[in-house]
Amino acid sequence: MGLRSRLNSIFKGQEEFDLTSGDVGKPLFFLALPIVVTNLFQTAYNLADTFWLGQYSTDALAAISFGFPMVFLLISLGMGLSVAGSVLVAQHTGAGEQREAEYAAGQTVTFAAIASALLGGIGYFFVEDFLRLLGASQDVLPLATSYMEVIALGLAFMFGFFVFIALMRGYGDTITPMLVMFGSVVLNIVIDPFLIFGWWVFPEMGIQGAAIATVFSRALAMVVGLAIMFEGSRGIEIHLRDMAPDFGYLRRLLRIGLPATIEGTGRALSMNLLLIVVALFSDTVVAAYGIGTRVFSVIFLPAIAVARGVETMTGQNIGAGKPDRAEAATGIAAKVLFGVLTAAGIVTWFTASAIADVFTTDPAVVSVTTEFLRYVALTFGFIGIMRAYTGSFRGAGKTLTAAAISVLMLGIIRLPVAWFSAQSIGETGIWLAFAVSNVIGATIAYLWYRRGTWRDADLTESEAASPDAAATDD
Incomplete structure (x- = not known):
């Protein structure tokens, strides 16, 4: 029995139940359970960086304490598009409108990529000013800045993965994002110390190494997520023909998001x-x-x-x-x-x-x-x-x-x-x-x-x- 089959026997996938008929409580439970695990994996990202940087230096640990609120703010500014995409995919899926659900997903991916690139670019140029406003000391400020500059440049990869999770959830599949998140977390935990401390052939990069590890693992997770959605075998399917920016549809996404x-x-x-x-x-x-x-x-x-x-x-x-x-x-x-x-x-x-x-x-x-x-x-x-x-x-x-x-x-x-x-x-x-x-x-x-x-x-x-x-x- 494969890993996915074993997990399906525990969590059950979207194909195991109909969200629009039959029992109400059971599908709700099986939708939520993988999300709990996914959120725990998300927490593990922060814990891994906190643990390894705590071993590296106190200043590095203090630096990410200032970095996390800024990450949260940048993600929050762009999260509306992922929520809108999830809602539209869910409603069209429930209505049996598969083509419309696919179009909503394609447009969400496109505009999320544009928005995250813009937010990341703006964040990159104003990182130091924002961190100084938060009260970062002169010892911590350069470390926090170097960490957040990498995160800002990689924001599109990080946000892209959140969009994948949201679209799959809208379709009713919460297991696949959980599996991809698990692989991403394991990768981040493993490569963190190599980049932070300079183990093996890698140079010692300190706090910047932690940021690179996070962006790299999220980027790989986003690529896997996009591959799954383009393939369309495990949930909502996206098509290149649906990804040309449609600014009329953007108004719909913004109205909801x-x-x-x-x-x-x-x-x-x-x-x-x-x-x-x-x-x-x-x-x-x-x-x-x-x-x-x-x-x-x-x-x-x-x-x-x-x-x-x-x-x-x-x-x-x-x-x-x-x-x-x-x-x-x-x-x-x-x-x-x-x-x-x-x-x-x-x-x-x-x-x-x-x-x-x-x-x-x-x-x-x-x-x-x-x-x-x-x-x-x-x-x-x-x-x-x-x-x-x-x-x-x-x-x-x-x-x-x-x-x-x-x-x-x-x-x-x-x-x-x-x-x-x-x-x-x-x-x-x-x-x-x-x-x-x-x-x-x-x-x-x-x-x-x-x-x-x-x-x-x-x-x-x-x-x-x-x-x-x-x-x-x-």
Whole structure:
């Protein structure tokens, strides 16, 4: 039995179930499970660079700490196109419009390549200024700059792989991207020390070597992904004839994708603005904040994965004219995530001190981290609810609604609550802001969803619904 056959027996592929008929919960589970694993592999990229550069020098480790927020911002600025492509592929696939799905995929690849090349070029020329704005010291600034210059030049390769994952997910195949991601992560982990330390025949390149390893492994993954899509044997197929830039179709992609870009960019900016509030306190509080947010990023992986599954389920069922199935899938996801993450929150509440001990030996940091985790832990379930409903909004093409909920939660609720309460009750006010915004964000998402406006999706109708129509929509 081959590797793919073995994995299919565990995860099951898109060919094993129909997203638009039959059971709702089972296909949602099999869509989400590989996404969880893929996200874990994505986390492994950052962990590998952090580990090896930590062995190399403290300044190099500090440099990538400044580099990661900029990478996140650049990716966020371009992510709208991948979201739009995923939504259109899902809706056309659900409607049985294979030709239109292929055209959407081809156009997404083309404009994503153009956008990432532009963002990478702009990022390359403004890297140093941005890093200086973030507060990089004179010792760290040249290292962080050299790292980010390579990343910026290779942004098209990195973003190309994210587009491959999104398009395959829209079709309903989450296993193939997981396998490609696994190979890419292994390659990155293996070549990292050779380029950083100068092992064997390679020169010692330090932090720049880590960047080259990341770009090279992502580039290879993108090439494999494109080969799979051109072949068309494992999901959506793309054709060269569909990749000539169609600026009429670009308007359609931007209409769906721009709000998703705003959402992602808003998240990135709100994280950096919240850091300004945290930085008002001691290094102990800053360290505790860093540990807590890393713990959250791991715990919330299932919520992110299920939200992506809901996005695909909603898109395909909206396309098939079955909004009731989309609503049923969303309801199941919200209930399951609330239960699972609430249970995780209870465990976290009781083990908060032990979790903090894994990351630091400083008793003061352990104490503050424990407080942070316990304030937020019992609201984990509400994150699951919000993610489920915003995922359904995106799948229905209501990306502006999903973005509005995210901005409300992070920018209008969490940031002001953190700012004002921190001035009166200290760092505890920041932890309280997380808990309050989680609950209110979930409530807003649920009430907005119950209004039913997501059912009015119109992404597969009238003009630009077909390649021929799109070609004349200028």
